[in-house]
Amino acid sequence: MTELRLSHRPATGRKVADVLVRVFSVLSAALGIFFLFWILWVVLKKGHTVLSWSFFTSAPPSPGEGVGGIKYALVGTLKMTGLACLMGVPVGLLTGVYLAEFGRHGAFASGVRFCVNLLMGIPSILVGLFAYTVIVLAAPRHYSGNAGAFALAIIMLPTVARTSEDMLLLVPDALRESALALGIPRWRMITGILFRAARKGLLTGVLLSVSRVSGETAPLLFTALNNNFYPKNLSQPTANLTVTIYNYAMSPYDNWQRVAWGASLVIMAFLLGVTLLLRFILKERHRS
Amino acid sequence: MTPRRLADLWKAQTSFRKSSAFHRHVDRAFRYLTLACAATTLLLVGAILWNLIEHAWPSITKFGLGFVTSSQWNPVKSQYGAASSIYGTLVSTAIALILALPISLAIALFLTSYAPPWLAKIVGTCVELLAAIPSIIYGMWGLFVFAPYMQKTVQPMLAKLPGPLFDGAPLGVGMLTAGIILALMILPFLTAVMRDVFAMTPPVLMESAAGMGSTSWEVTRKISIPYGLRGLIGATFLGLGRAIGETMAVTFVIGNSHRISTSLFAPGNTIASTLANEFNEADSPLLEAALIELGLILFVITLIIQILAHLWLKNLQKRQAR
Amino acid sequence: MNVPAQEAPFETVRDVVVENPVISAQKLDFWYGQSQALFANDLDIAPRKVTAIIGPSGCGKSTHLRVYNRIFEQYRGQRAGGRVLLDGQDLLAPGTDSIALRRRIGMIFQKPTPFPMSIFENVAYGVRLHFSFSRKELERKVEESLRAAALWDEVKDLLHKPGTALSGGQQQRLCIARALAMSPDVLLMDEPTSAIDPVATARIEELVLQLKERLTVVIVTHNMQQAARISDHTAFFHLGRIIEFGATAKMFTNPSHPKTEEYITGRFG
Numbered sequence: 001m002t003e004l005r006l007s008h009r010p011a012t013g014r015k016v017a018d019v020l021v022r023v024f025s026v027l028s029a030a031l032g033i034f035f036l037f038w039i040l041w042v043v044l045k046k047g048h049t050v051l052s053w054s055f056f057t058s059a060p061p062s063p064g065e066g067v068g069g070i071k072y073a074l075v076g077t078l079k080m081t082g083l084a085c086l087m088g089v090p091v092g093l094l095t096g097v098y099l100a101e102f103g104r105h106g107a108f109a110s111g112v113r114f115c116v117n118l119l120m121g122i123p124s125i126l127v128g129l130f131a132y133t134v135i136v137l138a139a140p141r142h143y144s145g146n147a148g149a150f151a152l153a154i155i156m157l158p159t160v161a162r163t164s165e166d167m168l169l170l171v172p173d174a175l176r177e178s179a180l181a182l183g184i185p186r187w188r189m190i191t192g193i194l195f196r197a198a199r200k201g202l203l204t205g206v207l208l209s210v211s212r213v214s215g216e217t218a219p220l221l222f223t224a225l226n227n228n229f230y231p232k233n234l235s236q237p238t239a240n241l242t243v244t245i246y247n248y249a250m251s252p253y254d255n256w257q258r259v260a261w262g263a264s265l266v267i268m269a270f271l272l273g274v275t276l277l278l279r280f281i282l283k284e285r286h287r288s
Numbered sequence: 289m290t291p292r293r294l295a296d297l298w299k300a301q302t303s304f305r306k307s308s309a310f311h312r313h314v315d316r317a318f319r320y321l322t323l324a325c326a327a328t329t330l331l332l333v334g335a336i337l338w339n340l341i342e343h344a345w346p347s348i349t350k351f352g353l354g355f356v357t358s359s360q361w362n363p364v365k366s367q368y369g370a371a372s373s374i375y376g377t378l379v380s381t382a383i384a385l386i387l388a389l390p391i392s393l394a395i396a397l398f399l400t401s402y403a404p405p406w407l408a409k410i411v412g413t414c415v416e417l418l419a420a421i422p423s424i425i426y427g428m429w430g431l432f433v434f435a436p437y438m439q440k441t442v443q444p445m446l447a448k449l450p451g452p453l454f455d456g457a458p459l460g461v462g463m464l465t466a467g468i469i470l471a472l473m474i475l476p477f478l479t480a481v482m483r484d485v486f487a488m489t490p491p492v493l494m495e496s497a498a499g500m501g502s503t504s505w506e507v508t509r510k511i512s513i514p515y516g517l518r519g520l521i522g523a524t525f526l527g528l529g530r531a532i533g534e535t536m537a538v539t540f541v542i543g544n545s546h547r548i549s550t551s552l553f554a555p556g557n558t559i560a561s562t563l564a565n566e567f568n569e570a571d572s573p574l575l576e577a578a579l580i581e582l583g584l585i586l587f588v589i590t591l592i593i594q595i596l597a598h599l600w601l602k603n604l605q606k607r608q609a610r
Numbered sequence: 611m612n613v614p615a616q617e618a619p620f621e622t623v624r625d626v627v628v629e630n631p632v633i634s635a636q637k638l639d640f641w642y643g644q645s646q647a648l649f650a651n652d653l654d655i656a657p658r659k660v661t662a663i664i665g666p667s668g669c670g671k672s673t674h675l676r677v678y679n680r681i682f683e684q685y686r687g688q689r690a691g692g693r694v695l696l697d698g699q700d701l702l703a704p705g706t707d708s709i710a711l712r713r714r715i716g717m718i719f720q721k722p723t724p725f726p727m728s729i730f731e732n733v734a735y736g737v738r739l740h741f742s743f744s745r746k747e748l749e750r751k752v753e754e755s756l757r758a759a760a761l762w763d764e765v766k767d768l769l770h771k772p773g774t775a776l777s778g779g780q781q782q783r784l785c786i787a788r789a790l791a792m793s794p795d796v797l798l799m800d801e802p803t804s805a806i807d808p809v810a811t812a813r814i815e816e817l818v819l820q821l822k823e824r825l826t827v828v829i830v831t832h833n834m835q836q837a838a839r840i841s842d843h844t845a846f847f848h849l850g851r852i853i854e855f856g857a858t859a860k861m862f863t864n865p866s867h868p869k870t871e872e873y874i875t876g877r878f879g
Contacts, residue, residue, distance in 0.1 A: 011501075014503055014506065015503060017503070017505055017506075018503035018504060018505040018506070021394075021397070021505040021508075022402055022504075022505070024390075024394050025394040025395065025397045025398040025402055026398060026402070027394075028390075028391045028392075028394035028395045028398065029394070029395050029398045029399075029403070029411050029415075031391065032391070032395055032411070032414065032415045032418065032475060032476075032479075033411060033414045033415075035418070035472055036414050036415075036417055036418050036421075038429075038433075039421060039425065039426070039429050042429050042432075042433050043425060043429070046432075090325075091325045091328055092325075094321060094322045094325035094326075095322070095325045095326045095328070095329060097322045097325075098322035098323055098325060098326035099326065101322070102319055102322060102323070103326065104686070105686065108326075109326070111330060112326045112327075112329055112330060114598060115329040115330050115332070115333045116329050117594065117598065118333055118591070118594050119329060119332060119333065121526070121529045121530075121590055121593075121594050122336070122533070122587070122590060123532070123533020123534070123535065123560060123586060123590060124533070124535065125533065125535040125560050125563055125564060125583070126336065126340075126533065126583050126586060126587050126590075127336075129340065129563065129567075129580065129583045130335070130336045130339055130340070132567075133339040133340070133342075133343050133580070134335070134339060137343075154332060157328075157329065157332075158329070161329065172723075174719055174720075174721055174723045175723050175725070176684075177681055177684075177717075177719060177723075178717070178719055178723040178785065179725070180681060180684065180708075180712065181679055181681050181712055181716065181717035181719075181789075181798075182712060182713075182716065182735075182736040182788065182789065182792060183308070183708075183709045183710070183711075183712035183713035183736060183739075183740065183792060184709075184735070184736050184739060185308070185311035185312070185314065185315050185709055185739070186315050186318070186319075186684075187311075187314050187315050187318035187319075188311070188739060190318075192735065193725050193726070193735075196725070196726045196727060197725075197726045199726075211420070214422075215421075215422025215423065215424070215425075216422070216423075217422070217423065217424045217535070217536045218423070218535040218536055218560070218564060221564055221567070221568065222567055222568065225568075242422070242424055245424055245428070246424055246427075246536065249424075249427075249428050249431070249432075249540075260428065261428070264424070264425050264428060267422060267425070268420075268421060268422070268425055271420045271421070271422060272417060272420050272421075274420075275416065275417060275419075275420040276413075276417075279413065279416065306739065306740050306741065306742055308707050308709035308710045308713075308740075309707075311709055311739070312707070312709065
C-alpha cells in the first residue's frame with residue numbers, strides 16, 4: 001500500500017479573496033450609509049432655513065416674494081390621505097380577512113393573492129393614469145382631490161390586504177376554535193376577537209400603507225394636480241405637498257425652490273419617523 | 289332544569305338580535321362582504337388593463353407595431369414611437385441592477401456574517417431608511433446636488449475610459465445618473481431580501497463547510513448563494529419591477545430627450561418619465577392616446593415580470609416543500 | 611399492535627348500558643380529506659356524569675370529541691358520517707344551528723386561550739351576544755361563572771386586568787368560567803390539563819368533580835390516573851375505533867379487552 005500523502009494547496013489565494021470580499025462588503029455598507037447621510041444632510045441644510053411655525057400656517061408665496069408657507073398643501077395632503085384611508089383601509093382589511101379566514105387555500109383566494117401582489121408592484125404612475133381615465137375623464141376632464149385620493153387608495157389597498165392577512169394568520173387557530181366553541185358567530189369572532197388579538201399588526205399595516213402613499217407624487221400628477229387655494233373640499237384640483245415640491249423645485253424662482261426644500265424636509269422627517277416607529281413596533285412583537 | 293337556567297333560556301329568546309338566526313344572517317352577509325372586497329382586487333387589475341387599452345386604442349390602431357420600433361416623437365407631425373422610452377427604461381434599469389446587485393449582496397453579507405450584532409443593527413437600520421426617502425427627494429437631490437457632482441468629478445474621470453459608453457459631453461443629467469439613483473433606491477429592498485435568503489441557509493450546512501476549513505466568503509459563495517440562488521433570482525425580478533416603473537427621481541435627472549444614444553452620459557427618457565413630463569401638456573387626443581399606450585406597455589412589462597417572479601417563487605416553494 | 615385497521619367485523623366491548631344518554635354517537639365515521647380517522651364509533655354519554663376518553667396518541671379521541679360541537683366544520687376536507695344524537699336530534703344533520711348547538715355544548719382546549727381583553731370581558735363577551743341581560747344581571751352572571759370555576763376569589767379584584775396576565779392554571783379556569791357563563795348542558799374538555807402544572811391540574815380535576823352536579827362532562831385525556839380519578843365511564847380508543855367502553859372502576863381494575871389491558875398497564879401508547 002502506498003503511503004497517503006496529504007498535499008496542502010496553499011491557502012494564500014483563498015485568504016486574499018476572503019479579505020477582498022470582506023473589504024468590499026465593508027465598503028458597500030459604508031457607501032449605503034454615506035449616501036443616506038448625504039441626502040439627509042442636503043435636505044436638512046437646504047430645508048431648515050425656511051422652517052418656522054409660520055411655514056406651517058401661511059399661504060403659499062408668490063413667485064419671487066418671501067417664503068410664505070405650506071398650509072394649503074399640508075391640509076390638502078392630509079385630506080386626501082385621510083379619504084384614501086377611508087376607501088383603502090376597509091377594503092384592504094376585509095380582503096385580508098377573506099384570505100386568512102374564508103378563502104385560505106382555495107383557487108379564488110390564490111388568484112386574489114396574486115392580484116394583490118400585482119397591485120403592489122404596479123408603478124404608481126400607472127395607478128395615477130388609471131385614476132385619470134376613471135375619475136378625471138368621467139366628468140368632462142375634471143381634475144380633483146377625490147381622483148387623487150382614489151389613486152392613493154388603490155396604492156394602499158394591497159399593502160393593507162397583505163399585512164392584514166399575514167397578521168391574522170399569526171393568531172393561533174386555538175383562539176378561533178375556542179371562540180367558535182362558545183357559540184360566538186364567526187363575524188363576531190373575527191371583528192371582536194381576532195382584530196383585537198392582531199391589532200398591533202393591523203395598525204402596522206395601516207401605518208405602512210400611509211407611509212407608502214404620503215411620499216407619492218406620481219399618482220397625483222394627473223389627478224389632484226395642484227392648487228394655489230385652500231382645499232375646502234376635494235372636488236377641485238387640490239394643493240398637496242409632493243406636487244408642490246415638484247412644481248416649485250422645477251421653477252426658476254429661488255424662493256419657491258427654498259420652499260420645496262423645506263417641504264421636503266417636512267415629508268422626510270415624517271417618513272423617517274414612521275419607519276423607525278414601525279421598526280420599533282415590529283421588533284417588540286419579535287421579542288414577545 | 290333549575291328556574292335560573294329557564295330564565296336564562298327565556299332571556300336568550302327575547303330578541304331577534306340575540307338569536308342565532310340573526311347571527312347566521314350576519315355571518316353570511318359578512319362573508320359576502322369580505323368576498324366582495326377580495327374580488328375588488330381582481331376587478332382592479334382587470335379594469336386597469338381594460339382602461340389603458342381602451343384609451344390607448346386610437347394610438348394602437350394608428351401606429352400598430354411600429355409604435356414600439358419607432359423612436360420618433362414629433363407632436364408637430366403627430367408621429368409617435370415608444371422606442372426611445374422603452375430603450376431608456378431598459379438601460380436605466382439595467383444600470384441600476386448591475387450596480388445594486390453586487391452592492392446589496394455585499395451589504396447583506398456584511399450584516400449577516402461580518403459585522404458584530406450592534407453594528408449590523410445600526411447599518412441595517414440605515415440601509416432600511418434609504419427606502420423611507422420619497423422618490424421626489426431623490427429627484428431633487430439628484431438634480432441639484434448629485435448631477436453637478438457627476439458632471440464635475442465623476443464623468444470627466446469616466447470619459448477617459450475607452451469605448452462608446454462614456455462618450456460625449458458630461459452634462460451631469462442623463463442615463464448614468466438616473467441609473468445610479470435608481471440603484472440607490474432599490475438597494476434597501478434587494479438587501480432586505482438577500483439578508484432573508486442568507487438567514488434561510490441552514491446553519492448546519494454553513495458550519496460544516498466552515499469546519500472543513502472554508503473561509504467565510506467560500507461558505508457564502510459555495511453554500512449560501514447556491515442554496516438561496518432561486519430566492520435571489522426571484523428577488524432580482526422584484527427589484528427589477530420596482531426600478532422599471534420608478535417615476536419622479538428619474539424624471540428629475542434623466543434629461544428627458546426622445547433620443548437613443550449609445551453613450552450613458554447622454555440624456556434620455558423612460559416610459560414613466562415621459563408620462564410624468566408630457567401627459568399634462570398633451571393637447572391632442574392622439575398624443576394622449578400615445579402616452580397611455582406607453583403606460584400600457586409599462587403595465588404589460590410589469591405584469592410579465594410579476595408573473596415570472598410569481599411562477600419562479602412558487603416553483604421554489606414547491607421544491608423546498610419536498 | 612399490528613392489527614390492520616380495516617379488520618372486520620369489529621365489535622366494541624361494553625359492560626354498561628347508558629340510560630337516557632345526553633349525547634349518543636351512532637356509527638360515527640370521520641375523514642380528514644381522504645384518510646379515515648374514525649370508524650363506526652358508537653358511544654353514549656350519560657347525563658351528569660364524567661365520561662373519559664382515553665387511548666394512545668393519534669387514536670382519534672380528540673377527533674371524536676370535536677364532532678360533538680361541530681367545531682371541525684370550519685376546516686376544509688374534514689367531514690363526519692353517521693349520526694350524533696343530542697336529545698334525540700341528529701346534530702350532524704345539515705340544518706343544525708351550530709351557534710345554538712355550541713351554546714349548549716361548551717368546550718375547553720389543551721392550551722388556555724384567554725381572549726385579548728379583560729377578565730370580566732372574557733366571561734361577558736359570549737354572554738352578551740346571546741342573552742339580553744341588564745348590566746346588573748351580567749355582573750351577577752360573570753361572578754356566578756367565576757365562582758363555579760373556582761376562580762372568583764383569586765380574580766375578584768382584578769376583573770379589569772387582561773386575561774392574559776393570569777397564570778396558566780388560572781387562564782384555564784377562566785376559559786372554564788367563560789364556557790359556564792353560556793349555561794351549557796355539556797362541557798367537552800380536550801386534554802385540559804396537558805399544558806398545566808400538577809398543582810393547577812389538581813384544582814381543575816376537583817372542579818370537574820364539582821361541575822358534574824350541574825352538567826355533563828366529556829374529557830379527553832392521555833393521563834390515565836386522571837381518568838381513573840375523575841370519570842364515571844371510560845371509552846378506550848385505538849386506531850379510530852372504540853375498543854372498550856365501561857364503568858371506569860371496572861375498566862381500570864379488570865379490563866375485558868386484551869388491548870385495553872395492554873394500554874392501561876403501560877405496555878404501549
